[in-house]
Amino acid sequence: MLRAFTYHQPVTVQEACELLAYYEGNVRPYAGGTSLLTLMKQGLFHVENLVNLKRLADLRTIEKEGDGTLTIGALVTHRALELSPLIHEYLPLLSEVEHELANVRVRAAGTIGGSLAFAEAQSDPPTVLAALGAEVRLQSARGERWVSLDEFYVDYYETVTAPDEILTHVRIPAAPPRGGAAYVKFCNRGRSDKPTVGVMVALMRSMPSGSTTAAETRSPARSGWEACIMLGAVGPTPIRAVQAEACLIAEGLTPTGLRAAAAAVAESARPVDDLYGSAAYKRAMARVMARRALERAMQRAGLA
Ligand SMILES: Cc1cc2nc3c(=O)[nH]c(=O)nc-3n(C[C@H](O)[C@H](O)[C@H](O)COP(=O)(O)OP(=O)(O)OC[C@H]3O[C@@H](n4cnc5c(N)ncnc54)[C@H](O)[C@@H]3O)c2cc1C
Incomplete structure (x- = not known):
């Protein structure tokens, strides 16, 4: 049941900030309410003052x-x-x-x-x-x-x-001129549900292409590509999979490199057992999603 609270409707950001400062910890801003009001209606969270931000054009x-x-x-x-x-x-x-x-x-x-x-x-x-x-x-x-x-x-x-x-x-920031990015998620409770695992890959050229051939591009030493790999829903915060990125630098954007990176992603994940699945299941799915995200990012970068 929704408990009583005082509702504030500021019209400037300054006014909203002053309300937050005035009520100290006993206040929350809210925008769409899709998450906060749901928790309050379920009785899982309560605060005495709500500051509606919707009028801040x-x-x-x-x-x-x-x-x-x-x-x-x-x-x-x-x-x-x-x-x-x-x-x-x-x-x-x-x-x-x-x-x-x-x-x-x-x-x-x-x-x-x-x-x-x-x-x-x-x-x-x-x-x-x-x-x-x-x-x-x-x-x-x-x-x-x-x-x-x-x-x-x-x-x-x-x-x-x-x-x-x-x-x-x-x-x-602006996307690098020649790069490719892809986000692949797995939702085991239906397509419109929150992700069980999400993997984002951003590939960026790290040096001018010059006369690099396709074969050189794929080789470890001359790949000329850097990757940022970020994992979602398999830890308390988004996790940067630095070991997986290192695998791509060492092995290049080759089948071996992709396999090693996907395995390293699974190692970097810090999942817990919950309603979305067991930790082991999420770890296994992180590996699969990582492989797909890498392949899609490569396609978008013109590398596959
Ligand atoms: C059925 C359902 C399915 C969903 N599926 C997905 C999904 O697939 N993927 C996904 O990513 N999300 C999903 N969500 C989550 C939801 O979309 C987000 O959490 C939502 O965008 C939160 O925005 P809001 O404006 O509604 O936040 P609110 O509910 O208004 O606020 C959420 C929290 O953020 C704080 N807050 C809000 N705005 C600000 C601000 N400007 N400054 C400081 N604090 C602020 C509030 O104090 C509160 O703590 C789903 C939610 C529901 C209900």
């Missing part, structure tokens, strides 16, 4: 800067990202990820800021955006700061956000 924009950086306001919904022409053109992978997230009802209400701030392990955007080198802007009455998603997540449902801070924007 400044946080609904999607902008592209001259250098290709995309800056997305925290209140932009999953649905708006899925349909945005700007995102389609400059970051089609994000449109694709948003299209596969939950169902249209959740996408229409849930926001990108809520998704990142909630820090639920079983979610897609944190894994994808962390691999793309994104950072978030946190604002309070005390000032503002930018934090890389690498440093943002601390533990299950825990980030570095202070109780008086609001996540206002996420900034995603």
Whole structure:
């Protein structure tokens, strides 16, 4: 049962920040409410003051800067990202990820800021955006700061956000000119459910192509490609699979390299037994998803 709370509706970010500072720990901001209100209705969480962010029009924009950086306001919904022409053109992978997230009802209400701030392990955007080198802007009455998603997540449902801070924007650097990225997830409870395992691979050229031949591209020493591999839903936070990345550097983007990287991904995973499956099952699926994500990223980079 939903217990009584006081509802605040600020119209500026400053006003929202002042409310968070005034009520100290006994307050929460909320946006789409798809996660927070569900927990409150189930009696799993209670707070005496809720600060509705929905009237903060400044946080609904999607902008592209001259250098290709995309800056997305925290209140932009999953649905708006899925349909945005700007995102389609400059970051089609994000449109694709948003299209596969939950169902249209959740996408229409849930926001990108809520998704990142909630820090639920079983979610897609944190894994994808962390691999793309994104950072978030946190604002309070005390000032503002930018934090890389690498440093943002601390533990299950825990980030570095202070109780008086609001996540206002996420900034995603321009994709490298010749690269390829893919996110592959496995949902064992239906396509529109949260991921059991998610693997994101971003391949980037690490040196000019020069006269490198196709054979050289695939060889370990001359591959000229770097990978960022990020795992979601198999640990408390998104996990960067550095051992798997090292396998690709050592073996190149060859069948041996891909096999070794996928095995290393399974080793990096830190899954637990839960309603989504046993830890062993998730580890095995992480390996399979990693292989698929690597192959898809290679196709998109023109390497397969
Ligand atoms: C049925 C269902 C299926 C789902 N499937 C998926 C899925 O497949 N993949 C996936 O990734 N997610 C999925 N989700 C999760 C959901 O989409 C996200 O958690 C959602 O985007 C959260 O956004 P919100 O705006 O609703 O957040 P809210 O519920 O409003 O808030 C969530 C938390 O974030 C905090 N918060 C919100 N906005 C801010 C802000 N701007 N600054 C600081 N703190 C903030 C709140 O205080 C709260 O703690 C699913 C949810 C449901 C209900």
